[in-house]
Amino acid sequence: MTHDDHGHGDHGHPSHDDHGHTSHAGHGSHSSHHTHDNDDFDWAAMADLLELEGETHSPYVRQALAELAQPTPRRILDIGSGPGVAACRLAAVFPDAEVTAVDGAPELLARAEQRAERLGVRLRTQVAEFPAGLADLGPADLVWSGQAVHHVGDQQGVLNQLAGLLEPGGVLAVVEGGLPPRWLPRDLGFGRCGLQERLDVAMAERFGRMRAELPGSVAVVEDWPGMLRAAGLTDARSRTFLIDHPAPLAEGPRRFVRGSLERCRQVLADLLDTEDLSTLDRLLDPSDPASVDHRTDLFLLTAKTVHFGTAPGA
Ligand SMILES: C[S@@+](CC[C@H](N)C(=O)[O-])C[C@H]1O[C@@H](n2cnc3c(N)ncnc32)[C@H](O)[C@@H]1O
Known part of the structure; x- marks a missing residue:
């Protein structure tokens, strides 16, 4: 492990992340604030949570990269x-x-630059709105995309472009995909048992709404x-990595x-329902001694799935 394996936290929903999408066209100058009716989709406001999520889940990226059989990529x-x-x-x-x-x-790219500087790694950044801005980016030996494809209306279209x-x-x-997270015991000592499963159902509902509302949703x-495979790639395979913070x-x-x-x-x-909302308020x-800040029974268990495909013709 390297120093950035041990970040100061994270958050995230591997299979029901609902962060929404940016709503601007073109390159380079737009703000990331959404045109939605609240701040649910303000990416910039989510910077801390996204960074915490990345840090808490981070070891899976290295594990996934160890799966690559290709020669060392030059452009990523x-x-x-x-x-x-x-x-x-x-x-x-x-x-x-x-x-x-x-x-x-x-x-968020400014945050990425600060992070790269802090960690002493070389990183370039490029503002681009998907799908339009993907056209100018290639060629590359490795294209990585974490939980972004589902924020674009035409997911197959984006995969075709990335391929x-x-x-x-x-x-x-x-x-994409993976498993929803588990943080809490089934019985918290108050409220109705099984809150986490009901959060899954609600998140899945919200995710469906988010997808349906995307421009050009397919x-x-x-x-x-x-x-x-439909994007023309070969050797398509999936690997899932456990994230286990007991x-x-x-x-x-x-x-x-x-x-x-x-x-x-x-x-x-x-x-x-109101009972679950009160339970969340208490947590x-x-x-409150039973809040997430004090509980000794809080844990983080989830899984990330990475789907790989290879461009033919090497
Ligand atoms: C859920 S975050 C994933 C961040 C990171 N890849 C990870 O795995 O934690 C989705 C990212 O995609 C970006 N994004 C979503 N829709 C986009 C679009 N249409 N064009 C450009 N970026 C978009 C957001 O700004 C956000 O940074």
Whole structure:
């Protein structure tokens, strides 16, 4: 492990991340603030939570890179990099490669630059709005994209574009799916048992709404290896990596769980009943001894799935 394996926390929903999408066209100058009716989709405001999430989940990126059979990549793109946790990891693992973090939110790319400087790795950044801005990015030997494809209306269309950026023999690695997180015991000592499962259901509902509202939203069977094959890639395969922070949680993962629960409280208010909302309020009240800040039974268990495909013709 390197120093950035031990970040000060994280948050995140591998399979029901609902962070929304940026809503601007073109390159380089837009803000990442959304046109939605609240701040649920303000990427810049989510910088801390995204960085915490990346840091808490981070070891899976290195494990996924160990799966690559290709020669050392020279040019790497991280599409939808956010604050650059994975991009910096890519830069640390492949120090001779030119790694570019690409995102629609300039504020998050600024965070990625600061992170790269702090960690002493070489990283370029490029503002681009998907899908239009993907056309100018290639070629690359490795294209990585973590939980960004599902924020674009036409997921197959984006995968086709990403596959088109690859050199012959290059690899596309897409992080999608995985398992929803587990943080809490079934019985918390108050409220109705099984809160976490009801959060899953509400998040899945919200995710469906988010996808349906995306511009140019296209329904597709989310068979990720099949979609990689449809994009013309070969050797499509999926690997899943366990993220296991047992109780009692260290400060970083604990902050991530707090951030995630705060987000649930914020974005699921219309999908949970009043009893569950009160339970969340109690979990989030720092003065309550049963809150996430004090509980010794809080844990973080989840899994990330990475789908790989290879460009033919090497
Ligand atoms: C859920 S975050 C993932 C961040 C990081 N890759 C990770 O795995 O933690 C999704 C990222 O995609 C970016 N994004 C979403 N939709 C986009 C779009 N249409 N164009 C450009 N960037 C977009 C957001 O700004 C955000 O940084």
